[in-house]
Amino acid sequence: MSPRPAHARALRLRGALSAALIALCCLFVPLGALSAWATYGLADTGRYVRTMAPLAGDPAVRDAVADTVGDEVADRIDGTQGVMGPFVRDAVRSFTQTDAFRTGWDAANRAVHDAVLHALRDDDRPRTDPVTVDLAPVTTRIKDQLADENVPLARRIPVRHTAVAVLAPGDLDRLRKGYDVLEVAALWLPIAAVAFAVAGITVATCRRRAITATALGTALGGALLAAAVAVGRRLTLSDLPASVSRPAAGAVYDALTATLRTASWLLVTLGLAVALTTWLAGRYGHRLRRPPSPGTPAPTSPQEPTRAQA
Template sequence: MPPAAEAPRREPSAARLRNALSAALLALACLLAPCGALAAWAVYGLADTGRYVDTMAPLAADPGVRDAVAGAVGDEVLRKLDPGPARSTFEPFVREAVRSFTRTEAFATAWEAGNRAVHDAVLHALRDERAAPGPVTVDLAPVTARVKQRLVADHMPWAERIPVRHTEVAVVPAGEVAGLRQGYRVLAAAAFWLPPAAVVLAVAGIAVAVRRRRAVTATGLGIALGGGLLAVAVVIGRHLTLADLPERAHRPAAGAVYDALTATLRPASWLLLALGLAMALAAWLTGLRGRRTARHGSRAPRLRGTTAPPTAAPPRARV
């Protein structure tokens, strides 16, 4: 078969191959964009102690958080008392003292210090491979000591009998530390590699495409879809987190904590959505303008009532 007959067949097959490769690259880029945003939020947002403490500090004034802390600390204080009639008499005063303590500046200071201690302990367990296996714990002794001082100052009976011991409370069970450590390593690698990989794949997919403007439009729509799905995932995650709590009384506090921690993730999802839509709109407007320019350029301007000028006859040669 002559080469001229083979050329029309090779060109469509090459175009289809380029389009298929472009579609695969762009699909991966659009998939990695929200995943990279999620990993970066977890590693660079949650894993930063200063940002975490600054995020959690305003929750000291949240009513749900105050009630949850008051209940937990009150239960711990009453558990250390000797059982008997005095305990039942003393319990209302302990509960009221703890609730009053959560409305003071001292509680805000203790709340910030406790969150910093918890965050440092969790990060040490996740980052230090040489750390001994075991649960991640925090000490409630500083909070118990402040409550005891408040009761003694109010001249409550038996306040001096409250023991202040270094009580280690597990915030992460020992069986979950190894899995969380492995997950943190994966998230750290993903936060570092996924965002640049998404950009490189998007640029490569657009460059390979036969019709690059359409590729840019598809990329923008894919990024917008990923941002929308990330926003939906944040909402679903909140519902599932609160639904898994065994006690309904702790759900307001857990909801406040979840909203505070995901406060930077929601704008990231909306930013992806806006960026993708802007890319798609810009590509569509550019294509529309190009088609109008080509359409007007193909038409030669002609005035009404005029005819084309006659062509001049070539001069005759003189002999």
């Protein structure tokens, strides 16, 4: 057998292997970014509270909270709902513009997040129990606000320690399985992406083209991730019940996914920048290394004497 066909076959195998490794790398990059965002962003209580804190000043969120809490407090007023209802809602709307509301907003988000995270990580927790949070402190703040404004019968508002369900047992079971998968994926997917990229570039017959392909694939993965975030927003808002404020839900979704959107566009920018740099280096580097065409006299050094001068 001639060595030339064998060499060509080896080159084709190397090219196919390089393409497969680079394709896996470009697939794992957006998945790794998504997993890292969910594990180290959403699953961190302090970071979650800091992310949600600015929403206390969002008008849509304040209106939604005022309507929900106002209705809840008014429903708990026995026998006086018709009289107290307007006062309660006005007081709640005024309360949402105070520093006390921002403090309560952070405390409520921390309490809900801690409860959900503890339920996800507690393997001994019964799978039939919902995740609940006691929101009596919020009712107490509203009651004090009404009393300070001399609202009639404000002191009679009952404060009951009622467990409010934030996650149903079925939802908790699905989230627990997904959380376990994300914890593993957030660590190993980025490592695998880097390993596949290095391996794909190493075995490539033309490493410059392999680097360009990896960079373009990374940019494409970032663009697809950004598109997925946008589609997820539309689907999330379209599936909400009529009682939920869509502007408020949209503000919450945008706040939670801000880091993910930034990461996706960073992948696009980085990938395109590397691809452009590699292409320019190959184009102009090839011109600088191009040998002189046949028939062109080689330049002589000015210090070297010619035969006539000798």
